[in-house]
Amino acid sequence: MRKIALSAWMLAGLSVSLCLPQAHATDLVGFRETTVADASNQRPLHVALWYPTNATAPLQTWAENPVFQGVQAVKDAAPSQTAHPLVVLSHGYRGNWRNLSWLAPALVAQGYIVAAPDHPGTTSFDQRPAEAAKLWERPKDLRRVIDTLLKDSTLAGSVDPQRIAAIGHSLGGWTVTALAGARYSPQLFLEECQKHPNPRLCGLGPELGITQDNQGPLGADLGDPRVKAVVLLDLGMARGFVPESLSAVKTPALVLAAGVDNADMPVELESGYISANLAPARSSFKVLAEATHFSFMQLCKPGAVALLKKEEPGDEIICGDGAAGDRQQLHQQMAELIGGFLDQRLAGQPPES
Template structure:
């Protein structure tokens, strides 16, 4: 009965969203050395049939109208960055809600670190991830079909896990390799330090920039249980002036304690520039989309251990957690990105 009730809530949510959420996908920079697959959710008119977007045997999708006529108006921009080996679907639940708040939301699949694209060379070019988001923003405000509907003064970036690390670069956090390696010698965490070689963090990489990756157009950032935060220099975090919302999972899935990741950000970013909240009953993957019944078993069949993606670890359902998270993010963005 509880499952039926939850699914009923989901259905009602999707019916409401379908009346206003448009959906579009395309590749930008097709002839460049780094083409980017971009997914857009936007306020649209009821000009087509709603479908379940991003649904598969494991995850629920969200209801939207593919290529709907855009609603007239001026809307703020939210850029989304997925975690390591994630994809644009992971934060679709949040994207649909933010459309209801009057945002156009753009997610990018970061080459080399997505679910179906594991490219060691691209993954090691760690600086490309923040640049991907800046490229998407460039395209949105200068070339895209949404250009007439954008308020480019109101731009936020939101990232989960490695995506949280990615968006922090955009507001001035600076990776310090010496600090990172020293910390990994002291605390050899397999979930962060163990990936240092794959991410190109342990030794200098060809083409690596020596300047900040900051994008001054970003006016707000939301970090969702990020990792590798201890590689950011304290001085660069102390100099951050862009308002930041740091959300963390209190249930440790193993070797990713929030006190040493999200807590590290909160300790070093000026208190008047950040908000910090720990969801004690959430785990790292609670920020991702909703799992279907039997999803954990399916995930383990494909890759033993992946069932952890559907683990939350507390009394509240992921539906309830998402509602709480969305309300927190919505209040933050409405406060910071005022008209």
């Protein structure tokens, strides 16, 4: 049940398809899984792909388990022939590729290819300490996925190289912030933890390689100029990003934060910190009043709370929203905000000729 619940505080979501204006109304959602190898074979990436397809094969449900709802798609369908923009998704600490799959059908309906890798060391399927302590590899994982999809159109279709975006939840939000070009300072993070002790967040530092000994790798430029827009969903570990580097980020950013703090992640010290230091002309910030950190996760099935209370007491928190919150409505709001932001920010990019 632990891999079902994933009770770590940094997780994300999946659910049912959301109703957004469809740019490609005749397209269905294709789905496949693939592996992106690396030269050393030490960090192969398992990647889930959703993409527009004209296939008429029966829909199947994916990313489902006893607690969470899944999404419907056509397995291994042939991608549609038109070039599409790409969105890469980054899951939270000890999450996995399923975590933001609730958003994938809505993005595909708007014409996007969506790719979600498992980050080795910090995924529920791979918790090797040696890999978890290489936090700087997470942005590189996304770069490798982008490289692969640009080279191989048979996987999910042709990618428009001028229209690439990244979305991350929690530690995934950290990942895409670095991918946007912000620089991280382990020393600054450690100093902030002295000023604002937080056992849950600060205690993860050594596990993620945020130590005095790793000033070099984490402080390097991890940005990818091919990424033209980023979305940060209630990100964590924010206070190590150097303020001057955040203000210099040219990549447009949408920062969405949870208004109900049920994960010991105060808005002003995480999402608020990022927003306060990004250039206002290139960023937007919104606090979703009835969202919790876990509202960015998938919809829970009926009976999920009782099941979690029985199998993993305490994990039922992942199915909780604000007192007046409805997760399906929150997902609708999030999807509309994200979809509108991406369309606006990527529309100005010249399409592939």
